[in-house]
Amino acid sequence: MTPTRKKRLAVVGLILLGVSAATAIALTALNDAMRFSIGPSEIVAGDFPEGRQLRLGGLVASGSVHRDTQSLAVNFRVTDCIHEIPVSFNGILPDLFREGQGVIAHGMLDESGMFQAHEVLARHDETYMPPEVERAMALAGGNLVCGEPIEDHLAAVEVAY
Amino acid sequence: MIWKTLKVGFHRLGSPPTFYRISALISPWLWAGFALCTAIGLYYALYVVPPDYQQSDSYRILFIHVPSAWQAMAGYLVMAILAAIALVWRIRTTEIMAMMCAPIGAAFTVICLLTGSLWGRPMWGTWWAWDARLTSMLVLLFIYLGIMGLYAAFEDRRKGARVACILVLVGVVNIPIIHFSVEWWTTLHQGSTIRFFGESTMHPSMMPPLVWMTVAVKLMFGAVLLDRSRNELLEQDRRKGWVRQAFGGDA
Numbered sequence: 001m002t003p004t005r006k007k008r009l010a011v012v013g014l015i016l017l018g019v020s021a022a023t024a025i026a027l028t029a030l031n032d033a034m035r036f037s038i039g040p041s042e043i044v045a046g047d048f049p050e051g052r053q054l055r056l057g058g059l060v061a062s063g064s065v066h067r068d069t070q071s072l073a074v075n076f077r078v079t080d081c082i083h084e085i086p087v088s089f090n091g092i093l094p095d096l097f098r099e100g101q102g103v104i105a106h107g108m109l110d111e112s113g114m115f116q117a118h119e120v121l122a123r124h125d126e127t128y129m130p131p132e133v134e135r136a137m138a139l140a141g142g143n144l145v146c147g148e149p150i151e152d153h154l155a156a157v158e159v160a161y
Numbered sequence: 162m163i164w165k166t167l168k169v170g171f172h173r174l175g176s177p178p179t180f181y182r183i184s185a186l187i188s189p190w191l192w193a194g195f196a197l198c199t200a201i202g203l204y205y206a207l208y209v210v211p212p213d214y215q216q217s218d219s220y221r222i223l224f225i226h227v228p229s230a231w232q233a234m235a236g237y238l239v240m241a242i243l244a245a246i247a248l249v250w251r252i253r254t255t256e257i258m259a260m261m262c263a264p265i266g267a268a269f270t271v272i273c274l275l276t277g278s279l280w281g282r283p284m285w286g287t288w289w290a291w292d293a294r295l296t297s298m299l300v301l302l303f304i305y306l307g308i309m310g311l312y313a314a315f316e317d318r319r320k321g322a323r324v325a326c327i328l329v330l331v332g333v334v335n336i337p338i339i340h341f342s343v344e345w346w347t348t349l350h351q352g353s354t355i356r357f358f359g360e361s362t363m364h365p366s367m368m369p370p371l372v373w374m375t376v377a378v379k380l381m382f383g384a385v386l387l388d389r390s391r392n393e394l395l396e397q398d399r400r401k402g403w404v405r406q407a408f409g410g411d412a
Contacts, residue, residue, distance in 0.1 A: 008249045015330045023334045027345075034346040036292040057347060094286030096215060104349060121285045124215070126354040128223075129364035134214030 037104045040083040048109075056085060056115055057104045057123065065099060078105065078115070085109075089117040096122035175252040177394050178403040184387040191384035195377050202373030210367045219283060224370045226276040227355075228378040229269045233301060234336050236266035236382055240308075241333045244326035254394065256322035259329060260312045261389040265382055267305035274298060285349060293342035294350035297335060304332040318397060 001009070027034070037057030038048055048054055061084055064077040072091055077084045087105050097103065102123035107116045173179050206224040213220040240262035247256040277295070278288045289295065308325050315321030343352045355361045355371070363371075398404050 005249050012245050012248055012330060015327065016333065019331050019334045023338070027338070031346075034293055036290070036346065036348050038347075092286075095283050096285075119287070121287055121290070121349060123349060124284055124351050125362075126351040127362045128213050128220060128354060128367055130211035130366060131214040131217075132211075133364055 039080045040078055040085045041080055043085055043109065044083045051108075053106065053108055055104050055106050056087065056117075057102070058085075060097070060099050060101050060103055062099050078103065085115050086113070087115045087117050087120075089120050091118070091120070093120055094122040096124060172252075175254045177254060177398055177401075178407065180254045181391055181394060181403075181407065184391050188384050188387045188391075191380045191387070195380040195384060198373050198377035198380060202370045202377055205370035205373060210370055213367075216284060219280060222276050222280045224374050226273060226280065227371060228374040229276065230273040230298070231375060232378045232382055233266055233269040233273055233298075234339060235379070236262055236269060237301065237305075237329075237333065237336055239382075239386075240266065241329055244329040247322065248326050248330075253319065254390070256319065256326065257393050257397075258386065258390045259326055260308075260322050261386055261393060263305050263308040263312070263325075265385050265389070267302060267309065269378070269382075270298065270302040270305060274302065290349045292348040292350055293346045294339065294348045297339045297342050301332075301335055301339060304328075304335060308332070 037055035040056070040058050042048060043056065056078055058078040058080045061077040061079040064075075064084075066075045068074065074089050074093065075086065076089075077086050079085075087107075089105065089107075097120065102125060104121045104123055105115060105117035106119040106121070110116050174183065202224065206221055210221075212218050240259050243255050243259035243262065246252065247259050274295075277298075281290075282288050308328050311328055312318075312321045312325040315324065342348060343350055354363050361368075395404060
């Protein structure tokens with residue numbers, strides 16, 4: 001390799017090094033802001049911006065979904081298996097919403113500790129499998145939310161097919 | 162000895178007439194391979210693999226979405242390696258190839274974003290969310306567009322390529338951010354299903370179309386890259402001797 005090329009190669013290396021270092025520092029500084037959602041435990045611990053919109057993420061607690069028969073209003077609890085936060089929502093839920101499903105609710109905490117959501121998103125997990133395999137797992141009792149069986153789960157699987 | 166032969170071969174491949182000839186030979190095979198793999202992949206994806214337990218048939222968009230996303234990122238790495246070679250060795254063919262990667266990568270990024278959005282609406286309940294994965298992928302699109310713009314902004318193509326190659330190197334930092342975004346931060350987007358180390362969380366019966374489509378997309382990237390580079394080379398060298406020779410004398 002000629003000296004000129006060696007020098008250019010060093011410059012290429014320096015560019016990569018410099019940019020990586022700058023990005024690493026910036027991302028470390030932004031770490032808190034990069035959270036898309038916060039969990040129930042963080043809310044209970046008070047680690048959230050007061051009086052502002054926030055996103056609450058967690059699993060829909062087993063047996064906690066109560067739908068109003070006259071309207072779109074629905075109540076459920078979001079859990080991280082340590083703490084639970086009650087959520088109230090009035091609107092259309094995504095297809096994947098069900099007990100045990102990961103959800104992200106966007107809204108505000110009111111004075112009574114109820115999370116008033118104006119948007120509920122379902123968080124899909126990274127597992128893909130055929131329904132037969134899933135049904136077998138559910139029947140074998142392998143499908144639990146925080147150690148509790150999902151009540152409406154088999155029913156939901158049946159409805160889907 | 163072998164090193165020397167490789168070196169000579171590498172430099173010869175960089176000469177425009179040789180590259181023009183050899184790429185013309187390889188490209189049809191890549192296209193044929195792409196057509197074959199896509200046909201098999203789509204057949205498996207749409208008719209053979211079982212539906213998903215949660216999403217039933219809508220998950221099948223994954224067989225377009227995931228290979229495109231991987232290629233948008235892999236294409237960037239290819240472009241970055243070519244750019245580094247172009248900056249150090251100043252080989253014109255490599256400069257052109259690096260520049261021709263950008264529009265292809267941008268196209269795959271757009272496919273990834275659009276299919277993801279179409280899937281997100283019924284599954285998540287929203288077309289778009291500003292989480293780390295989606296945002297970093299959008300940034301990738303803008304980097305690709307920036308590279309294309311910078312290259313086109315210079316009258317002197319070689320100077321444009323050299324400046325844009327530096328931008329390519331700067332943008333490479335975004336690739337690990339995209340990949341690790343779902344691990345470092347809480348995101349709406351799910352984590353990685355396919356892992357090179359450790360167990361994948363996709364049932365084996367659903368894997369074949371993903372493999373076929375991934376290979377298909379890689380072959381297509383190669384084919385488009387060679388074709389675009391050939392055309393760019395031809396356009397830049399249209400007044401040069403080798404082009405005149407290749408097209409039979411007077412031109």
